[in-house]
Amino acid sequence: MPSHRESLAPELALELSDLAAATRQSAESAPAVLELLHRAGSFDAGFVSLFDPQDRRQLLLHSQGHSARVQQFLASPMLVDDFEQLSLLRAHQRPVQVNETISALDSVRGWWEFMRPAGFGRSVGLALTTADGRHLGNIGLQSITKQPPDDAYIELLHRLTRLVARVFDPLRTVSAISQLVTDAYAGTILTRPAEVIPLSGLPGDLLLAAGSPVLSTVAARLHDGLQMLTFLCPTSPGAQTLTRVTALACPPHPLGRLHSVVLLSPPPPRYGLTIRELQVLGLLVDGYSNNAVAAALNLAPRTAVAHVEHIMIKLAASSRTVAAVRALRQGLYLPADLHTTERRAAPR
Amino acid sequence: MTGAAPDAEMLIFDLADIANRPCSLAARAEALLTTIRSVIAHDAAFLSLFEPERCLHSPLARYGYSAQRKRHLDSPAFADDITTLGLLGPAPAATVLSVDASEIYVPLRAGGDYLGLFGLRTTAPERWQEQLTVVAPIIARAIDPRQKLTAMASLVADPIAATVLTRAGSTEPLPGLPGLEACGPAAPVVAEARALLSAGASHASFLAVGASAGYLKVTVLATAGLPPGHRSGIVLMSDPGHLHGLTRPELTVLGLHLAGWDDRRIHEHLDLTAGSLLESICRKLAAPGRDAAIVQAAAHGLYLPAAPA
Structure with missing residues (x-):
C-alpha cells in the first residue's frame, strides 16, 4: 500500500535522523535500523555489514533471523564477491532485488548456496553511501515470499538508505566533534597509521600535512584516555604569528582506524605572554624544572627563573605548576616538540 | 504520483x-x-x-x-x-x-x-x-543546538551523567543522560567546573567521590561559541579509569597543589608530610619530578579538587 508508506516517510526520516544524531556505537544502532526498515515493509531476516575498503572485506555488524550456516556465509569473503556482482559496492546504487529469476551463475553464489536453501524467496540489497560518495557497507533484507516488492517500496528504501548511511558513517561523530571549535579555519582527520583524511567542510593546511610536526605532536601527546589537546604553533616555521591547534580524540568505531580530528583556529588571548614565555610554558607543561628549562633553551638559570616569574604574574598563578596547568587547559603554550632545534638535552 | x-x-x-x-x-x-x-x-x-x-x-x-x-x-x-x-x-x-x-x-x-x-x-x-x-x-x-552538545559528550567514553552549565549560573539537562545528581551531590562538582571554565579552561577533568564512595571522573568542556550562546560548558561523569594506584591522601595532596597551596600549608592542613606523599606520587605516575607529576595528574584529571576556602 504505497499511500500508507508515504505517510510513514516523515516519521521514518525523523527517527533515522535521531539515530544518526545519537552517539551510540554502530553495532548498537544496527538492530534499531533494521526495526525501522521493517516498518517500511516487512522481511523475515536481515543483516548489516560494514565495508572495509583497505582490506576489501565486509565486517558483519548485526544479523537477525539467520541460521548459523547463513551467518557463516555473511562473515565470509564470498559476500563481498556477490555484492560486487550485484553492483552493491557501487556508490549511490539503488536497492537491488535478488530472487529465483536470477540466473544460476556462480556470480551470485551466496544466494543459491545459502539464502535459497535456507528457505528465502527474495532478498533486497541496499548499498550504504554517504552524501560525499563513500561506500560504507550494505544491508540485506531477506523474505520467505517470492513475490517481488513494488516500485514504491523500492523507492522508499532508496530514500531511506541515504539517511541510514549517515547512522553508520564513522566520520559522522568526527565531523560533529569538529564543529565544537566554532572558529576553525582548517582541519584534518589523523588516522592510526599516521595518515590523513580530509575533513568535510574544512580545508586542509600545510601545518596539517601527513607527517607534519603538528600531527606528530598530536600523535605523541593525545593518548592514554586524553580526549582533547590544545596548544599553539607558529603559522610557519620560525614565524612570530601563532595559530591554535586543537586535537579531539575520535570515539571508538568497529573499523577503528581514526585517531583524532585536528583543527586550526585563531589563537586565544595571550595575556601578554611573549613567544619565549610560551616556549617556557611548553617546558613547564612537560614538568621541566627551572634548571632544565634554562638548559633546554640555552639560558642562564637566573633568566629562566625570571621568565617563570613573569609568566606567573601574567597568568595570575600562585605557583609554577598552577601556571603550567592553566596553560595546558587553555592551550597557551608552544609544545617542546615544535621547537626542536634548541632542546633534546633536557631530562624528560 | x-x-x-x-x-x-x-x-x-x-x-x-x-x-x-x-x-x-x-x-x-x-x-x-x-x-x-x-x-x-x-x-x-x-x-x-x-x-x-x-x-x-x-x-x-x-x-x-x-x-x-x-x-x-x-x-x-x-x-x-x-x-x-x-x-x-x-x-x-x-x-x-x-x-x-x-x-x-x-x-x-x-x-x-x-x-x-x-x-x-x-x-x-x-x-x-x-x-x-x-x-x-x-x-x-x-x-x-543540543545535538552539538551530544556530539561533544561523545568525546567521553561511556558517560553516565551530564549537566549543561549556563552563563547565568543555572543548569540544564543534557538529553539522553541523567543529571549529575544521579551520582551524588552535584553542587561541589558544578562549582569546581564553573571555576575551571571562568579561569578560561577549554577542557579539564578531575575526580569526584560518588554516592557509593567510589571515584568518578568529571570532564568539563567549554561550549563558548555554540549558538544560541547562553551555555558556558558541559560537565560529564564517567568511570574514573586507571588511577595508577593513587590513594585518597595522594589525590587530595595533588588537588591542594593544583589549588596553589604551598608545602607548609598542605602539611599543616593534612597533618602529614606532603613531601613524602609526592615521592610516592612521582613513583606511581612514573614522573621525573614533582612538578611533572602534578601537571600530569592535572592533564589526566587524577586529583580531588581542594574545597573552596
Whole structure:
C-alpha cells in the first residue's frame, strides 16, 4: 500500500535522523535500523555489514533471523564477491532485488548456496553511501515470499538508505566533534597509521600535512584516555604569528582506524605572554624544572627563573605548576616538540 | 504520483539529509531555507533560536526582511508577541498566522522544549499550514543546538551523567543522560567546573567521590561559541579509569597543589608530610619530578579538587 508508506516517510526520516544524531556505537544502532526498515515493509531476516575498503572485506555488524550456516556465509569473503556482482559496492546504487529469476551463475553464489536453501524467496540489497560518495557497507533484507516488492517500496528504501548511511558513517561523530571549535579555519582527520583524511567542510593546511610536526605532536601527546589537546604553533616555521591547534580524540568505531580530528583556529588571548614565555610554558607543561628549562633553551638559570616569574604574574598563578596547568587547559603554550632545534638535552 | 504529494515527500527527505549534515547550525539553517524555497514559494523567511535567559530570538539564517523588520524579529517585544499568539507554553499551536495574515510562524520544538522559530512570508500562507506541520520536527532536529552538545559528550567514553552549565549560573539537562545528581551531590562538582571554565579552561577533568564512595571522573568542556550562546560548558561523569594506584591522601595532596597551596600549608592542613606523599606520587605516575607529576595528574584529571576556602 504505497499511500500508507508515504505517510510513514516523515516519521521514518525523523527517527533515522535521531539515530544518526545519537552517539551510540554502530553495532548498537544496527538492530534499531533494521526495526525501522521493517516498518517500511516487512522481511523475515536481515543483516548489516560494514565495508572495509583497505582490506576489501565486509565486517558483519548485526544479523537477525539467520541460521548459523547463513551467518557463516555473511562473515565470509564470498559476500563481498556477490555484492560486487550485484553492483552493491557501487556508490549511490539503488536497492537491488535478488530472487529465483536470477540466473544460476556462480556470480551470485551466496544466494543459491545459502539464502535459497535456507528457505528465502527474495532478498533486497541496499548499498550504504554517504552524501560525499563513500561506500560504507550494505544491508540485506531477506523474505520467505517470492513475490517481488513494488516500485514504491523500492523507492522508499532508496530514500531511506541515504539517511541510514549517515547512522553508520564513522566520520559522522568526527565531523560533529569538529564543529565544537566554532572558529576553525582548517582541519584534518589523523588516522592510526599516521595518515590523513580530509575533513568535510574544512580545508586542509600545510601545518596539517601527513607527517607534519603538528600531527606528530598530536600523535605523541593525545593518548592514554586524553580526549582533547590544545596548544599553539607558529603559522610557519620560525614565524612570530601563532595559530591554535586543537586535537579531539575520535570515539571508538568497529573499523577503528581514526585517531583524532585536528583543527586550526585563531589563537586565544595571550595575556601578554611573549613567544619565549610560551616556549617556557611548553617546558613547564612537560614538568621541566627551572634548571632544565634554562638548559633546554640555552639560558642562564637566573633568566629562566625570571621568565617563570613573569609568566606567573601574567597568568595570575600562585605557583609554577598552577601556571603550567592553566596553560595546558587553555592551550597557551608552544609544545617542546615544535621547537626542536634548541632542546633534546633536557631530562624528560 | 502527481500533485504536491511527491514534492512534500522529497522535501522531508531533503530536509532530513540537511539535518545530519556536518556543518555549523547557521550553515544548516541556510541550506534548510534554500531547500524549502524550492518547494514553497515565498519572498522572505527566517530561522531563529530562542535564548531563554534573555528571552529573545537570535537569527540563524534569514533573507527578504527590511532592517526594521529584522530589528523587530530580534526584539523581546517579538518574543512576547509569539507568546501571546500561543506558540509557547504547554499546549502550543502547530503553526500561527501573523495578524495581517502575510506571515506564518512555525514553532520548532524537540523533546517538549521550545527551540526557536521558523517564519515565512508568502501570499496565502494558510495553504502551507499542513505541510509545514509535517516538516517542522525535522527542521527542529536540524537546528537543535543540543545535538552539538551530544556530539561533544561523545568525546567521553561511556558517560553516565551530564549537566549543561549556563552563563547565568543555572543548569540544564543534557538529553539522553541523567543529571549529575544521579551520582551524588552535584553542587561541589558544578562549582569546581564553573571555576575551571571562568579561569578560561577549554577542557579539564578531575575526580569526584560518588554516592557509593567510589571515584568518578568529571570532564568539563567549554561550549563558548555554540549558538544560541547562553551555555558556558558541559560537565560529564564517567568511570574514573586507571588511577595508577593513587590513594585518597595522594589525590587530595595533588588537588591542594593544583589549588596553589604551598608545602607548609598542605602539611599543616593534612597533618602529614606532603613531601613524602609526592615521592610516592612521582613513583606511581612514573614522573621525573614533582612538578611533572602534578601537571600530569592535572592533564589526566587524577586529583580531588581542594574545597573552596
